[in-house]
Amino acid sequence: MVIRTNPVGVHALVWVGNTSAGEVERAVAMTVETGFDLLELSLHDLDSLDIAHAREQIDAVGIGVACSRGLSFDADVSSEDTAVVTRGADLLQRSLRATSQLGGQVLTGALYSALGKYDRSPGPAGRSNAVAVLRDLAQEARGLGLQLGLEVCNRYETNLINTAADALAFTDAIGEDNVMIHLDTYHMNIEEDDFVRPVRLVGDRLGYVHIGENHRGYLGTGHLDFTSFFHALSDIGFHGPITFESFSSAVVARRLSSDLAVWRDLWDDGEDLARHARSYIEVQLAGGRRR
Ligand code: MN
Secondary structure (H helix, E strand, O other): OOOOOOOEEEEHHHOOOOOOHHHHHHHHHHHHHOOOOEEEEEHHHHHHOOHHHHHHHHHHHOOEEEEEEEEEOOEOOOOOOHHHHHHHHHHHHHHHHHHHHHOOOEEEEEEEEEOOOOOOOOOHHHHHHHHHHHHHHHHHHHHOOOEEEEEOOOOOOOOOOOOHHHHHHHHHHHOOOOEEEEEEHHHHHHHOOOOOHHHHHHHHHEEEEEEOOOOOOOOOOOOOOHHHHHHHHHHOOOOOOEEEOOOOOOOOOHHHHHHOOOOOOOOOOHHHHHHHHHHHHHHHHHHHOOO
16 A cells, blocks of 8 residues: 655646636646646636635545745835835735635745846845745734745746745744745756755755756656655655646746746646656655655
């Protein structure tokens, strides 16, 4: 018998671009059909998300849900402009409430800055604005029984947290124990020395993982060293969610796809992609267990 300790998730963008009722129904159905335990819903389209309907769909099939998002340059908690910071904080609060109402336990992503290419390094004032907003959000999250994740993203998508070491320093500055670190192999490939050291460095503060290839297509068709990464996860005793993330212009969420620079078709059949990813991750998890 295989004892599965890590919930294995799939990002909704494998299935659908946005979060209309029909799209949520399809995403939930396909997540179950392809054998995943958890659906990660991006909240980029929060305005059109019918939360009660989505919750019904998710509860009916018994999968888990996690929520993710990045901010935008006009609603950026790492800005030095108070009005921009306030808009970002409001967006995060709405996203936190939505996560709770959906039955999720984790809100993660680039919660600390816009998702996009900055033209300068973060200044101390912007950084401390982001820390203050996330401290308040974490305290609110604790009351709801939720965790916040800080996803470490590459230099072209944020200027604030590019490495595991950056994330540890930022989390220390926030100082709330329900803020955890979220590593993503796609971003690690650009910024980290390898796939082992960052995992060991973060250790028990690792709370969420994204598995994506260097080109964000089919797992195993790029050059990432997933074997070392899964061994490192096993070595630190990581039992949290491992979510497959892949983007293709076959499924388009206009604004998010542009922010992520998804310009080409790496696949056109999300179901085939997801089935392949599910079994690839299972094999890697089994290989990572100590014998
Ligand atoms: Mn990611």
